[in-house]
Amino acid sequence: MNAVEVDGVTVRYGDVLALDRVSLALGAGRVCGLVGVNGSGKSTLFKTITGLVRPERGAVRVRGGPPALARRGGTVAYVPQSEAVDWAFPVSVREVVMTGRHGGLGLTRRPRRVDHEAVDRALDRVGLTDLADRRIGGLSGGQRKRAFVARGIAQQARVLLLDEPFAGVDKRSEGTITRLLRELAADGAAVLVSTHDLRSLPDLADEAVLLMRRVLVHGSPQEVLRPDNLARAFGLDVGLREGEPA
Numbered sequence: 001m002n003a004v005e006v007d008g009v010t011v012r013y014g015d016v017l018a019l020d021r022v023s024l025a026l027g028a029g030r031v032c033g034l035v036g037v038n039g040s041g042k043s044t045l046f047k048t049i050t051g052l053v054r055p056e057r058g059a060v061r062v063r064g065g066p067p068a069l070a071r072r073g074g075t076v077a078y079v080p081q082s083e084a085v086d087w088a089f090p091v092s093v094r095e096v097v098m099t100g101r102h103g104g105l106g107l108t109r110r111p112r113r114v115d116h117e118a119v120d121r122a123l124d125r126v127g128l129t130d131l132a133d134r135r136i137g138g139l140s141g142g143q144r145k146r147a148f149v150a151r152g153i154a155q156q157a158r159v160l161l162l163d164e165p166f167a168g169v170d171k172r173s174e175g176t177i178t179r180l181l182r183e184l185a186a187d188g189a190a191v192l193v194s195t196h197d198l199r200s201l202p203d204l205a206d207e208a209v210l211l212m213r214r215v216l217v218h219g220s221p222q223e224v225l226r227p228d229n230l231a232r233a234f235g236l237d238v239g240l241r242e243g244e245p246a
């Protein structure tokens with residue numbers, strides 16, 4: 001069974017066609033890079049896999065079940081783009097990571113020792129133990145991203161979705177996050193990560209998807225990076241319209 005199956009998914013916001021019959025399977029133990037121009041539907045794909053956006057057509061299964069169920073059960077961890085997060089919200093790094101345990105906590109139950117231990121381990125793994133009691137808004141871009149990865153670790157998510165985790169992040173943090181994602185995949189997670197950093201794609205990912213409202217290519221990073229493929233996604237306006245063959 002694939003960790004994630006996206007089958008013929010079309011998503012529209014009013015008149016805007018964001019995803020056009022997208023099909024995609026993600027296997028456990030692999031990192032898949034997601035590449036495409038601004039507006040090509042990357043965030044929409046993440047939200048569809050998370051069950052936050054409903055497809056007009058097609059279906060999504062996460063470990064064989066509906067996406068919203070997987071999200072509520074903690075199977076899926078979603079790290080949104082930085083702009084989508086309210087950094088002024090007065091919570092500590094530790095509290096952010098603890099929200100990864102809330103699926104198992106229920107709304108009223110207080111964290112138990114096992115929850116605190118899981119949070120401590122996750123913080124240690126991403127190298128944020130020393131900053132655990134800082135406000136999340138007081139961290140650098142790279143540290144914030146690591147805090148959200150820690151939340152996914154504390155949650156024991158089997159599917160990790162990261163929307164541009166390298167945006168506004170220095171090279172060192174980028175290396176740390178890449179290493180973490182590779183470790184999480186080696187532990188059996190399925191990881192889907194969008195990036196604009198094409199040069200780092202072969203180090204980051206086992207496979208990659210070139211998206212332009214539809215899947216243009218799904219193959220090895222080398223295949224996705226072939227000049228003819230990049231030209232289709234990034235070159236002159238490829239002018240894909242609904243109904244045209246890819």
Ligand SMILES: Nc1ncnc2c1ncn2[C@@H]1O[C@H](COP(=O)(O)OP(=O)(O)OP(=O)(O)O)[C@@H](O)[C@H]1O
Pocket residue numbers: 013014016017018036037038039040041042043044045
């Ligand atoms: N809530 C919304 N309402 C209307 N249109 C939307 C909404 N969200 C996204 N869109 C549109 O859907 C298309 C796909 O957007 P999406 O955010 O998925 O792309 P993206 O590849 O993640 O872009 P970026 O790289 O800029 O983050 C774009 O044309 C965008 O303007």
